[in-house]
Amino acid sequence: MKDLDLIGKEFGRLKVIERSPSKNGRSQWLCQCSCGNVIVVPASYLTTDDTQSCGCLKKEQEQINLREKYDSKRVDDVAVQLFKGQEPRSDSTTGYRGVLRYYTRVSKEERFKAWITVAGKKYYKAGFLTAEDAYMIGRKDLEEKYIPKKPSLD
Ligand SMILES: [Zn+2]
Numbered sequence: 682m683k684d685l686d687l688i689g690k691e692f693g694r695l696k697v698i699e700r701s702p703s704k705n706g707r708s709q710w711l712c713q714c715s716c717g718n719v720i721v722v723p724a725s726y727l728t729t730d731d732t733q734s735c736g737c738l739k740k741e742q743e744q745i746n747l748r749e750k751y752d753s754k755r756v757d758d759v760a761v762q763l764f765k766g767q768e769p770r771s772d773s774t775t776g777y778r779g780v781l782r783y784y785t786r787v788s789k790e791e792r793f794k795a796w797i798t799v800a801g802k803k804y805y806k807a808g809f810l811t812a813e814d815a816y817m818i819g820r821k822d823l824e825e826k827y828i829p830k831k832p833s834l835d
Contacts, residue, residue: 687724693733695722777816783807795819799827 687697687710695712701721703709708724714735726732775782781794793815794807804827809815 685724685728687727690727692727692730694738695720695727695732695734697727775812775815777812777820779820780812780815782812793819795823797823797827799829 688699690697692712694715696715697710697712698719699711701709701711704723709721710724710727711719712722712727712735713719714737716735716737718735718737720735722732775793779796781796783792783794784790785792792807793809793812794805795809795815795818796803796805797820798804804823806815806819806823809819
């Protein structure tokens, strides 16, 4: 069987430079890849388009795949974080930490009270019309009154 002369022929990124000693009766060719690598490729691999580069093509494709995978994972992470931000705080049904809803005993009107725990003791400040007031005024008040002042780190 006569070998094809492949010298000078291009297969993908590979350009055949010269004949290489055959292996197991199969002819092989020394090829220069466009990336600069030189490899020996069996002729059958070249003529069936199985081999189109020294391997750099596959590596590049893998890297692209990895990057795409990473990007789509990042989108998932952001989505998860956004979802997390919308979860109600587990310690509160009012949307504010340390604020409880209650109803006045006689007229059954909705009110809010702030509370804090300092050294195992609970302190309340009640009578707010909105949870926001309870938090912004009541809780701040309680914090100022009952939480021991730390030295300022500013
Ligand atoms: Zn290459």
